[in-house]
Amino acid sequence: MKINRYISIIFAGFLLLHSCEDFLDEPIRGAQELDNYFQTELECEKFLMGCYQSILQGDQYWYINWYYVLTEAATDDSWLGMPSEADRDYKEFSLIMVNSHNTWLYPFWEYMYKSIYQCNIALAGLEESPVNDNNPDLISRLTGEAKFIRAYSHFELVKNWESLPIFDRVYKPEELAGMLVSSQLELYDQIIQDLLDAIDLLPSTVDSDNTGRITVGAAKSYLAKAYMYSEQWEKAYEYANDVIESEPYFLEPQFGNIWDIKNRNGVESIFEFQTNYDPNYNTGNEFPILTGATEDDGGWYYTNPTSHLENEYLAQDDTIRLRATIIKANNEATAEQDNFGIAPIYDTDGTTIAVDAQRISNLEESKSMRVNRKFYILPEDRNENYGNQQRRRIPKNHILMRLAEVKLIRAEAMWHMIHTVGGASFGEGDITNGDIHDIRNRVGLPDISSTGNQLLLDIYRERRMELAME
Numbered sequence: 001m002k003i004n005r006y007i008s009i010i011f012a013g014f015l016l017l018h019s020c021e022d023f024l025d026e027p028i029r030g031a032q033e034l035d036n037y038f039q040t041e042l043e044c045e046k047f048l049m050g051c052y053q054s055i056l057q058g059d060q061y062w063y064i065n066w067y068y069v070l071t072e073a074a075t076d077d078s079w080l081g082m083p084s085e086a087d088r089d090y091k092e093f094s095l096i097m098v099n100s101h102n103t104w105l106y107p108f109w110e111y112m113y114k115s116i117y118q119c120n121i122a123l124a125g126l127e128e129s130p131v132n133d134n135n136p137d138l139i140s141r142l143t144g145e146a147k148f149i150r151a152y153s154h155f156e157l158v159k160n161w162e163s164l165p166i167f168d169r170v171y172k173p174e175e176l177a178g179m180l181v182s183s184q185l186e187l188y189d190q191i192i193q194d195l196l197d198a199i200d201l202l203p204s205t206v207d208s209d210n211t212g213r214i215t216v217g218a219a220k221s222y223l224a225k226a227y228m229y230s231e232q233w234e235k236a237y238e239y240a241n242d243v244i245e246s247e248p249y250f251l252e253p254q255f256g257n258i259w260d261i262k263n264r265n266g267v268e269s270i271f272e273f274q275t276n277y278d279p280n281y282n283t284g285n286e287f288p289i290l291t292g293a294t295e296d297d298g299g300w301y302y303t304n305p306t307s308h309l310e311n312e313y314l315a316q317d318d319t320i321r322l323r324a325t326i327i328k329a330n331n332e333a334t335a336e337q338d339n340f341g342i343a344p345i346y347d348t349d350g351t352t353i354a355v356d357a358q359r360i361s362n363l364e365e366s367k368s369m370r371v372n373r374k375f376y377i378l379p380e381d382r383n384e385n386y387g388n389q390q391r392r393r394i395p396k397n398h399i400l401m402r403l404a405e406v407k408l409i410r411a412e413a414m415w416h417m418i419h420t421v422g423g424a425s426f427g428e429g430d431i432t433n434g435d436i437h438d439i440r441n442r443v444g445l446p447d448i449s450s451t452g453n454q455l456l457l458d459i460y461r462e463r464r465m466e467l468a469m470e
Contacts, residue, residue: 025433036123038125039129039130045138045142047125048146050118054111054114055149055153056273065290066104066308069290070104071093072303072469073090073093073303074094077305077306078303079094079306080093081303082300086341089102089103109157113167114155120150120167120168120169120170122142123143124170125160135400140199144199144200145198145213147195147201148198148222151191151192151198152194155191157187158236158382162179163182163187165182166186168184177221180219184230189231190227195219195220196221205248212273212274217270221239221240221401222271224236224237224409224410224413225282227400233417234413234415234421236409236410237414240407240409240410243270244403247270249268249404251404251439252267258374258399259373259374265397271399272398273285275394275395275398284391286392287375287398289391290391292376292377293327293361294360301361301371304371306370307370309468310322313325313465320443320444324350324373325342325469326371327360327372327373328343328369329347329361329371339357340362343360343361343371345358345375347378354378374470375469383395404466408434408435408459408462411435412456412459414431431459433446436459436462440461440462
């Protein structure tokens with residue numbers, strides 16, 4: 001009996017082990033694996049859409065957005081804001097003494113590389129996808145978008161770090177040990193090549209169902225910017241000029257309308273991060289809350305415009321751009337204390353007052369009593385329950401490249417072609433009467449007549465006045 005019982009136990013154990021092996025060999029049900037992905041057009045599209053998210057949004061606001069907020073505080077244009085938190089490691093950014101272990105530094109590095117890694121997976125998957133046989137045009141467009149986003153992420157990294165590793169493909173874990181950093185020259189070569197590849201693959205325009213998708217105009221604009229950063233002036237001029245003369249973009253007639261929440265994907269916008277309101281998902285823009293006014297407005301009050309920036313506008317009688325960039329509260333200590341921290345808010349035309357008196361600050365919360373108007377949303381345009389709890393659901397698109405910036409790139413490249421490279425077929429008058437005239441004329445400012453080094457400084461000043469707090 002014992003022998004029979006032992007045989008029965010052994011046999012049952014054998015069946016159990018055999019059934020376990022069969023179970024372990026079964027594919028995981030309900031889970032998607034990369035080995036069987038990129039099989040359909042929808043899968044290819046969905047994966048590429050995930051690459052877009054890392055351009056401006058990580059899983060939380062501090063992964064990407066917060067880095068831009070804090071680095072703005074390292075300029076003459078902005079205070080860090082929120083004095084009660086000034087002693088945290090935010091302060092390192094405003095003092096331009098950032099430690100490599102700063103809490104807010106590594107998430108940006110991490111998520112830019114996650115973006116690059118995701119693009120590399122997309123590029124590998126798209127190349128092998130069977131969709132190539134049925135819809136090669138779709139694969140070409142998606143490949144161009146992935147190349148652009150990879151270039152964008154490398155560009156954001158090289159602008160902030162002097163040297164770093166280039167990831168131009170999917171690397172295995174064992175390949176990462178001892179990986180060397182690349183020089184700035186090598187990084188710009190990689191960025192430029194990706195953008196050149198993207199230009200050959202991207203469409204010039206997209207239909208209404210694909211509004212906000214990357215186009216050839218965006219790739220050419222960033223290529224001009226990469227050439228400018230790497231001081232390849234003739235190439236910077238070539239591609240900026242191509243965008244201005246050949247692509248379907250125009251300066252907005254009213255400067256203040258550029259960042260209006262109702263003006264999504266306007267005529268001046270070249271590359272714009274898309275948002276929308278959804279009560280259940282975080283698909284909005286957090287910058288209006290992060291930089292917004294406190295008190296009655298529900299903002300966090302970071303990156304307050306400085307008096308230095310305001311005074312630069314005032315010195316140039318640049319009223320239109322001043323009112324579209326800075327909201328300034330009453331900060332005079334008078335007997336009428338109810339007016340302290342109250343500000344008028346101008347409409348997009350720069351002359352009409354949209355809100356007579358909005359409380360935006362108090363002494364405990366502000367160093368400057370000023371708020372960024374470009375991200376500010378008028379009360380009439382706000383969602384229900386606007387404020388901190390809805391900060392990731394604000395449907396305000398974020399413009400990352402617009403025509404005025406491309407015009408400033410062309411102007412600066414032209415100056416260097418005259419004074420640094422030599423042999424230019426145009427003169428300084430073509431700069432002052434061309435792009436600089438167009439930008440200043442929009443806001444009612446007269447032409448400038450400076451020459452030589454002063455003209456270059458004036459181009460820099462126009463860049464500051466035009467793009468401040470963006």
